[in-house]
């Protein structure tokens with residue numbers, strides 16, 4: 508497992524990042540097996556349109572065991588298990604074991620494992636692993652961003668007319684920001700080369716970092732959706748900012764990520780009022 512993890516990482520990767528990659532590979536392996544047996548999975552609905560399967564929970568347990576064995580005093584904030592408060596210098600893992608559950612359950616090959624290490628509210632390392640495509644995105648603070656060990660940077664696009672922009676629109680019972688999202692789409696659609704809604708926030712952020720998307724915004728996500736990706740975008744030379752200056756992204760889950768050059772123009776098109 509160690510060698511396999513190293514193969515996906517830059518030569519500069521710390522031991523911590525290696526451990527994160529190992530955890531992601533272990534969870535990814537289990538999730539790939541589960542994706543072959545979708546009919547046998549127990550699935551429950553947390554709220555309308557928000558699903559969790561036994562594969563989500565198993566993957567989080569695998570990552571928890573792997574990382575907490577190494578650092579039992581670190582805190583834990585995961586989507587599917589109980590929070591643990593840090594007992595060591597504010598260090599804590601923030602984990603989404605399966606981002607894109609709806610895609611996964613529908614057999615759509617676009618989902619990922621997302622693992623971040625934070626000190627308090629500051630990201631130190633982030634890793635996003637897409638087992639279907641064999642892509643591992645990662646970053647450590649001050650050390651650049653990488654895809655399968657190769658440095659990545661955000662796009663150089665400066666024209667909105669050539670920009671490919673991603674978002675997530677609320678689904679099911681999450682209607683609070685539905686009018687805002689529809690307004691955003693109406694304003695941005697005619698300005699861009701295209702809008703995408705692919706259903707895995709972690710990959711949307713990773714794709715901004717890799718220059719595949721020029722910008723991406725969303726509202727009301729969980730901290731585990733954005734924790735790894737926000738650092739990867741910044742380390743790839745991009746810009747990541749809360750939609751509301753007085754509400755940090757880890758609490759509001761509302762943000763804009765971009766290549767920097769298009770940040771202001773995309774932001775100007777968004778409805779920035781909060782409810």
Ligand code: IPD
Pocket residue numbers: 603605606607608609675676705706707708709728729732
């Ligand atoms: C979801 C995905 C999706 C976003 C949702 C998230 P999950 O995460 O990231 O793209 O629009 O709001 O909840 O539930 O699949 O981990």
Ligand code: CA
Pocket residue numbers: 603605606607708731732
């Ligand atoms: Ca998620």
Ligand code: CA
Pocket residue numbers: 563586603604605606607608
């Ligand atoms: Ca999830």
